[in-house]
Amino acid sequence: MKKFLALALVSLTFSGVALAANETAGVTAVKDPGAFTLTIKDHKFTPATLEVPAGQKIKIRVVNEDYTAEEFESEDLDREKVIGGNSEGLVIIGPLKPGTYKYIGEFNEDTARGEIVAK
Numbered sequence: 670m671k672k673f674l675a676l677a678l679v680s681l682t683f684s685g686v687a688l689a690a691n692e693t694a695g696v697t698a699v700k701d702p703g704a705f706t707l708t709i710k711d712h713k714f715t716p717a718t719l720e721v722p723a724g725q726k727i728k729i730r731v732v733n734e735d736y737t738a739e740e741f742e743s744e745d746l747d748r749e750k751v752i753g754g755n756s757e758g759l760v761i762i763g764p765l766k767p768g769t770y771k772y773i774g775e776f777n778e779d780t781a782r783g784e785i786v787a788k
Contacts, residue, residue: 701728703722703725703726703727703728703763704728704730705719705721705727705728705729705730706729706730706731706732707719707729707730707731707732707741707783708731708732708733708734709731709732709733709734709735709739709752709774709781710734710735711735711780712735712739712774712776712777712780712781713780713781714772714774714781714782714783716783717782717783717784718783718784718785718786719783719784719785719786720785720786720788721763721765721785721786721787721788722787722788723764723765723766723767723768723787723788724763724764724765724766724787725763725764726761726762726763726764727761727762727763727765727785728759728760728761729741729759729760729761729762730757730758730759731750731752731757731758731759731760732752732757733752733753733754733755733756733757733758734755735754735755736754736755737754737776738751738752738753738754738776739751739752739774739775739776739777739781740752740774740775740776741758741760741772741774742772742773742774742775743770743771743772743773743785744771745770745771745772746762746770746772746785748760748762748772749775762785763787765785765787766787767787767788768786768787769784769785769786769787770784770785770786770787771783771784772784772785
């Protein structure tokens with residue numbers, strides 16, 4: 670009986686640690702005001718216009734849901750990043766001055782277009 674109670678206590682302790690770690694990870698992600706997501710699907714970026722705060726570094730998680738690679742490219746931001754099919758990448762920009770910054774998907778320029786608006 671003592672072994673059973675000891676195992677149950679250890680199990681509950683580890684479950685509590687895992688739960689606390691998951692809650693902490695979720696809170697960290699929610700509290701990061703510099704994190705944004707762009708999605709590529711059907712060779713288009715969503716959202717097409719991404720509003721971000723001016724004056725701070727921005728992390729953009731680019732999620733490519735297409736099976737083919739795409740390149741996030743912006744001459745305005747001086748950034749290029751190839752994102753493989755069905756994968757994701759991180760683009761860090763800023764701090765930005767207030768304004769509009771254009772970007773394209775170089776492999777599908779006709780459809781993969783967007784802008785980042787810093788306010």
